[in-house]
Amino acid sequence: xxxxxxxxxxxxxxxxxxxxxxxxxxxxxxxxxxxxxxxxxxxxxxxxxxxxxxxxxxxxxxxxxxxxxxxxxxxxxxxxxxxxxxxxxxxxxxxxxxxxxxxxxxxxxxxxxxxxxxxxxxxxxxxxxxxxxxxxxxxxxxxxxxxxxxxxxxxxxxxxxxx
Amino acid sequence: xxxxxxxxxxxxxxxxxxxxxxxxxxxxxxxxxxxxxxxxxxxxxxxxxxxxxxxxxxxxxxxxxxxxxxxxxxxxxxxxxxxxxxxxxxxxxxxxxxxxxxxxxxxxxxxxxxxxxxxxxxxxxxxxxxxxxxxxxxxxxxxxxxxxxxxxxxxxxxxxxxxxxxxxxxxxxxxx
Numbered sequence: 544x545x546x547x548x549x550x551x552x553x554x555x556x557x558x559x560x561x562x563x564x565x566x567x568x569x570x571x572x573x574x575x576x577x578x579x580x581x582x583x584x585x586x587x588x589x590x591x592x593x594x595x596x597x598x599x600x601x602x603x604x605x606x607x608x609x610x611x612x613x614x615x616x617x618x619x620x621x622x623x624x625x626x627x628x629x630x631x632x633x634x635x636x637x638x639x640x641x642x643x644x645x646x647x648x649x650x651x652x653x654x655x656x657x658x659x660x661x662x663x664x665x666x667x668x669x670x671x672x673x674x675x676x677x678x679x680x681x682x683x684x685x686x687x688x689x690x691x692x693x694x695x696x697x698x699x700x701x702x703x704x705x706x
Numbered sequence: 707x708x709x710x711x712x713x714x715x716x717x718x719x720x721x722x723x724x725x726x727x728x729x730x731x732x733x734x735x736x737x738x739x740x741x742x743x744x745x746x747x748x749x750x751x752x753x754x755x756x757x758x759x760x761x762x763x764x765x766x767x768x769x770x771x772x773x774x775x776x777x778x779x780x781x782x783x784x785x786x787x788x789x790x791x792x793x794x795x796x797x798x799x800x801x802x803x804x805x806x807x808x809x810x811x812x813x814x815x816x817x818x819x820x821x822x823x824x825x826x827x828x829x830x831x832x833x834x835x836x837x838x839x840x841x842x843x844x845x846x847x848x849x850x851x852x853x854x855x856x857x858x859x860x861x862x863x864x865x866x867x868x869x870x871x872x873x874x875x876x877x878x879x880x881x882x
Contacts, residue, residue, distance in 0.1 A: 622875050623856045655882045659864040659871050660855065663882045 562701050570696040576611035577604030581618025583645040583679040590682040600689055608634040619647040620662045632669045642688050643671045646678045707804045710736035735807045742810035742819040749825040760797040763826035767794050768836035772867040774814055786868045791817045791840050821847040839865035
């Protein structure tokens with residue numbers, strides 16, 4: 544269903560469901576926490592830069608978790624960092640979304656067996672909405688992940704958070 | 707510029723028993739073995755002596771020689787008792803353009819090595835790393851804390867050959 548149910552003839556009044564309007568506002572300006580961990584962060588920065596232009600989807604980095612809607616876990620999460628990520632996540636206001644970017648954040652990646660210091664998947668600490676596979680994922684893959692997240696938010700209900 | 711043989715002779719003359727052997731059968735610089743509890747004064751000498759002038763400690767690294775007796779615990783994991791842990795010092799003189807490698811071997815059960823912190827300041831974090839990864843105690847180091855692992859990591863020293871990862875750290879599952 545589209546956002547606009549009905550438009551009156553003079554163009555100044557539209558009727559839409561509050562839920563759709565809220566979801567549309569949320570998915571169109573996902574402000575991400577400016578936060579990078581490893582080589583995935585380089586790809587994330589490339590995605591934010593002019594060539595791939597994350598900003599056209601309303602994604603801009605915010606420098607404080609208090610003003611961020613999403614956090615992209617872009618890289619290897621060590622145990623030492625995992626405790627910090629958990630705290631950052633808890634400092635973010637609801638609704639909040641998490642994109643797990645790259646094999647390391649998804650499941651430990653190349654460190655899965657002998658990485659004594661690596662958390663084998665960020666979903667052991669915080670709930671993940673979208674997993675983006677790759678090592679590291681290309682900017683196109685991250686954009687795809689973002690579109691998936693937007694799709695998830697679009698179908699959210701105000702009574703129950705699904706994303 | 708001095709060759710490793712000459713450096714060894716100089717050290718032998720100055721320190722006698724503290725300098726035990728030279729290993730020339732290496733692909734890079736020869737390795738001179740030093741007493742772990744006298745490495746500080748040997749280092750000072752190497753730095754201050756006009757014929758040596760080793761002003762740069764390129765790297766300091768810990769090594770688990772794993773040369774003790776190996777036994778298996780009930781899970782089949784290795785336990786090593788006895789033997790040595792080593793510290794290697796790669797030195798370079800930027801003035802005289804010569805290099806040398808030093809090695810100190812210290813018992814695994816009580817690994818104590820003198821810090822060379824106030825000879826080469828580079829060694830500060832390098833010694834902290836060797837402590838973090840191998841549990842080698844550097845005497846007189848001003849701030850010997852873990853540098854890479856969390857401060858509250860209690861499972862031991864991860865680069866030792868008989869290291870066993872814990873099941874959990876702060877409620878997070880560690881194995882895959």
